[in-house]
Amino acid sequence: MDLSATAVLIIMVTAAISFGLGRWLSGGWRTRRREKELAAKRASETRQQRRARERREKR
Secondary structure, rough: OOOOOOHHHHHHHHHHHHHHHHHHHHHHHHHHHHHHHHHHHHHOOOHHHHHHHHHHOOO
């Protein structure tokens, strides 16, 4: 199968657009997942750990 330069260019442009669109669309999903993991981590910490974290965040 012989690919012309135009066909290769079209494939590369399509791949770049697909990659960019996928990154853009997955941004919200990654943010929600990160927030969910953080909430689970905070829910499982002890009172001492929570108070130490709150002191660090206060600064």
